[in-house]
Amino acid sequence: xxxxxxxxxxxxxxxxxxxxxxxxxxxxxxxxxxxxxxxxxxxxxxxxxxxxxxxxxxxxxxxxxxxxxxxxxxxxxxxxxxxxxxxxxxxxxxxxxxxxxxxxxxxxxxxxxxxxxxxxxxxxxxxxxxxxxxxxxxxxxxxxxxxxxxxxxxxxxxxxxxxxxxxxxxxxxxxxxxxxxxxxxxxxxxxxxxxxxxxxxxxxxxxxxxxxxxxxxxxxxxxxxxxxxxxxxxxxxxxxxxxxxxxxxxxxxxxxxxxxxxxxxxxxxxxxxxxxxxxxxxxxxxxxxxxxxxxxxxxxxxxxxxxxxxxx
Amino acid sequence: xxxxxxxxxxxxxxxxxxxxxxxxxxxxxxxxxxxxxxxxxxxxxxxxxxxxxxxxxxxxxxxxxxxxxxxxxxxxxxxxxxxxxxxxxxxxxxxxxxxxxxxxxxxxxxxxxxxxxxxxxxxxxxxxxxxxxxxxxxxxxxxxxxxxxxxxxxxxxxxxxxxxxxxxxxxxxxxxxxxxxxxxxxxxxxxxxxxxxxxxxxxxxxxxxxxxxxxxxxxxxxxxxxxxxxxxxxxxxxxxxxxxxxxxxxxxxxxxxxxxxxxxxxxxxxxxxxxxxxxxxxxxxxxxxxxxxxxxxxxxxxxxxxxxxxxxxxxxxxxxxxxxxxxxxxxxxxxxxxxxxxxxxxxxxxxxxxxxxxxxxxxxxxxx
Numbered sequence: 001x002x003x004x005x006x007x008x009x010x011x012x013x014x015x016x017x018x019x020x021x022x023x024x025x026x027x028x029x030x031x032x033x034x035x036x037x038x039x040x041x042x043x044x045x046x047x048x049x050x051x052x053x054x055x056x057x058x059x060x061x062x063x064x065x066x067x068x069x070x071x072x073x074x075x076x077x078x079x080x081x082x083x084x085x086x087x088x089x090x091x092x093x094x095x096x097x098x099x100x101x102x103x104x105x106x107x108x109x110x111x112x113x114x115x116x117x118x119x120x121x122x123x124x125x126x127x128x129x130x131x132x133x134x135x136x137x138x139x140x141x142x143x144x145x146x147x148x149x150x151x152x153x154x155x156x157x158x159x160x161x162x163x164x165x166x167x168x169x170x171x172x173x174x175x176x177x178x179x180x181x182x183x184x185x186x187x188x189x190x191x192x193x194x195x196x197x198x199x200x201x202x203x204x205x206x207x208x209x210x211x212x213x214x215x216x217x218x219x220x221x222x223x224x225x226x227x228x229x230x231x232x233x234x235x236x237x238x239x240x241x242x243x244x245x246x247x248x249x250x251x252x253x254x255x256x257x258x259x260x261x262x263x264x265x266x267x268x269x270x271x272x273x274x275x276x277x278x279x280x281x282x283x284x285x286x287x288x289x290x291x292x293x294x295x296x297x298x299x300x301x302x303x304x305x306x307x308x309x310x311x312x
Numbered sequence: 313x314x315x316x317x318x319x320x321x322x323x324x325x326x327x328x329x330x331x332x333x334x335x336x337x338x339x340x341x342x343x344x345x346x347x348x349x350x351x352x353x354x355x356x357x358x359x360x361x362x363x364x365x366x367x368x369x370x371x372x373x374x375x376x377x378x379x380x381x382x383x384x385x386x387x388x389x390x391x392x393x394x395x396x397x398x399x400x401x402x403x404x405x406x407x408x409x410x411x412x413x414x415x416x417x418x419x420x421x422x423x424x425x426x427x428x429x430x431x432x433x434x435x436x437x438x439x440x441x442x443x444x445x446x447x448x449x450x451x452x453x454x455x456x457x458x459x460x461x462x463x464x465x466x467x468x469x470x471x472x473x474x475x476x477x478x479x480x481x482x483x484x485x486x487x488x489x490x491x492x493x494x495x496x497x498x499x500x501x502x503x504x505x506x507x508x509x510x511x512x513x514x515x516x517x518x519x520x521x522x523x524x525x526x527x528x529x530x531x532x533x534x535x536x537x538x539x540x541x542x543x544x545x546x547x548x549x550x551x552x553x554x555x556x557x558x559x560x561x562x563x564x565x566x567x568x569x570x571x572x573x574x575x576x577x578x579x580x581x582x583x584x585x586x587x588x589x590x591x592x593x594x595x596x597x598x599x600x601x602x603x604x605x606x607x608x609x610x611x612x613x614x615x616x617x618x619x620x621x622x623x624x625x626x627x628x629x630x631x632x633x634x635x636x637x638x639x640x641x642x643x644x645x646x647x648x649x650x651x652x653x654x655x656x657x658x659x660x661x662x663x664x665x666x667x668x669x670x671x672x673x674x675x676x677x678x679x680x
Contacts, residue, residue, distance in 0.1 A: 050503065052503075052675040053675065054674060071506060074505035081503070083497075087492075098326070102320055102504040103505045
C-alpha cells in the first residue's frame with residue numbers, strides 16, 4: 001500500500017523542449033504547493049501526475065495507481081486544470097452532472113453529488129446558467145467543483161485562486177485546508193507566494209524544469225547555507241543588544257528597527273545565534289520576542305530562483 | 313462488457329449527440345444528405361408534369377392509342393400513312409426550310425417540316441416529317457420503374473455512397489476527437505474515471521447514431537420521392553412483387569454499413585492526422601481506384617464491399633471505354649455475407665487502431 005505520490009526520475013520533453021527533467025518526488029498528504037515562474041514546469045508536473053501527458057522517462061505512481069489507468073486513477077483524483085474551455089452548450093450544473101455520469105454514477109447520485117459540489121464552491125445561483133456566460137472567477141469555481149465532485153483523495157489544482165475575488169479566495173483556501181485536514185493530498189500550483197506561504201504544508205520549488213527544493217518550508221530554508229538567516233528580535237534596548245551581538249563572529253549584519261524597539265539580525269549560524277541570545281538575555285537585556293524573518297516561501301523563492309514573475 | 317462501461321458509453325453519447333446533430337459547422341452534412349432527396353423530388357415533379365401533359369395529348373387525339381400503335385410508325389413512311397395508323401396528330405408544328413441550291417445555277421429548295429406529337433397517355437411519340445416523309449422518330453417513355461430503379465441505383469452508388477455518406481462521415485467522425493482538440497475541451501473526458509477506449513466507443517457510437525439517422529432518413533425520403541409519381545398500382549407491383557421492398561431494405565442496410573465503415577476509417581484518421589484534408593483525399597483516391605487494385609488490396613476498402621451489396625447492377629452504356637466501364641460495373645462482387653463480414657473486419661481493424669491511439673493521446677493543445 002503506497003501512501004505517497006511518487007515521481008521516480010521523471011523527465012518530459014515536448015519534442016526538443018524541456019518540460020521537466022529528472023524529477024524525484026515523494027509527496028505526502030496535506031497541502032503541497034508547486035512554486036515557480038512561468039515555464040518552470042508546474043503544469044507539466046500536474047499533467048504528468050494526472051496522465052494527461054506521459055513521461056518521456058521515469059515512473060509515476062499516485063498512491064497505488066498508475067497514471068495510464070484513468071478508470072481507477074480518477075476515482076481517487078480530481079484535477080482542476082488551467083484549460084479554460086468547456087464542452088459547448090452546458091450549464092454549470094450539467095457540466096458537473098455529465099462528469100459524474102461519465103464516472104458511471106447513476107442519475108440520482110450524480111444529481112446529488114453535483115449540487116453538493118456546486119454548493120461547496122458557492123455557485124448555486126449560477127448553476128443553471130450556460131458556462132459560456134460565466135465570469136473568469138465563476139469558471140474557475142465550476143472547475144473546482146468538478147474536481148471536488150466525486151470526493152477525491154487527491155486534489156490537483158492548477159492556479160486555483162486565479163480570477164477569484166478576495167472573499168472567494170479565502171473561502172477556497174478554507175476549503176483546501178478542510179480537504180487536507182481529512183487526510184487528503186492537495187497539490188496546488190501558484191505564483192502568489194504569500195498565499196502559498198499561508199496554506200502550504202510543504203512546497204516544491206521549480207525552475208526551468210528542475211525541482212530546486214522540496215519539503216517543509218523551514219527545512220528548505222535551513223538548507224540554504226549561502227544566504228544568512230534573518231531574525232527579527234523585539235526588545236526595549238536594541239542598541240545594547242546589537243553591540244553585544246557583534247561580539248559573536250557568526251553575526252554578519254544588524255539593523256535597528258525604525259521604532260527603536262527591535263532589530264533585524266543576519267547570522268551565518270542560527271543555532272549558535274540562539275545559544276548566544278540566551279546568554280545575553282541572562283545578562284539583563286529584556287527580550288520580548290524572537291522570530292525568523294526569512295523563513296517563508298517568498299524568501300526561499302528569492303534565494304533559490306530569484307524574484308522573477310512572482311506576486312507577493 | 314462491464315455494466316459500468318455501457319453506462320459510461322451512454323453518458324458519452326448523450327454529450328456527443330448535441331455536438332454531432334446541432335453543430336453549426338456540421339450543417340452542410342444535412343445539405344449533402346438532402347441533395348438526392350431534392351433531386352428525386354424534382355424528378356418526380358417533372359415526371360408528373362410530363363405525365364399530365366401526355367394524358368392531355370392523348371385526350372386530344374382522334375382515338376385512344378396503345379404503346380404498340382406508337383411503335384408501328386417507321387422512318388420513310390408518308391405523313392398520310394402515319395395519320396392512317398395514329399389518326400390526326402393532336403399537336404403539330406410545322407416550318408419551312410430554305411435549303412441552298414445544289415448547283416451554282418440551281419434554285420433554292422423549300423422543304424416543309426412537320427412535327428407530330430402523339431401520346432398513349434403515358435408514352436409520347438414525336439415524329440419528325442420532312443417533305444411529307446417520316447425523317448425521325450423519338451419515343452419518350454413515361455413512367456418506367458425499370459429504368460428509374462437503375463437511375464436510383466446510379467444516384468445511390470455514385471453520389472450517395474461515394475460522396476454524401478463519405479463526406480458526411482468525414483465531417484462527423486473526424487471531428488469527434490479533432491474538434492475537441494481544436495476547442496481545447498478534450499481533457500473533460502480524459503479527467504473522468506473512464507477508460508479511454510470507452511470514450512472512443514461512445515464517441516464512435518454517437519457518430520454512428522448521427523450519421524445513420526441523417527443518411528437513413530435521407531435514404532427513406534429518397535425512396536418515397538422516387539416512388540411518389542408512380543400510380544399506387546405500379547408502386548404495389550414494384551414493392552411487393554418486383555423486389556422493390558427488398559431493394560429498399562438493402563439500400564438502408566448498405567447505408568448503415570457505409571456509415572460503419574467510413575465512420576471507423578475517419579475516426580482513426582481524425583486521431584492520426586491534424587489536417588483532415590490529406591487523409592480524406594487519400595481515402596477518396598483509395599476508394600476511387602479500388603477497381604484497378606489487385607484483388608488483395610481491393611479488400612481493404614469500404615466501397616468494394618458496399619458495391620457488392622447493392623441490389624441493382626448499373627449497366628454500362630454502349631460504347632463506354634473499358635476503364636470507365638470498370639468503374640461503373642462491379643466485375644468481381646463478393647457474396648453478401650462475405651461483404652458484411654469484410655466491412656465489419658475493416659471497421660474493427662480501424663477501431664482497434666483507434667483504441668491504441670486513444671490510449672497514447674496526450675493533452676497538449678499548444679502544439680495543435
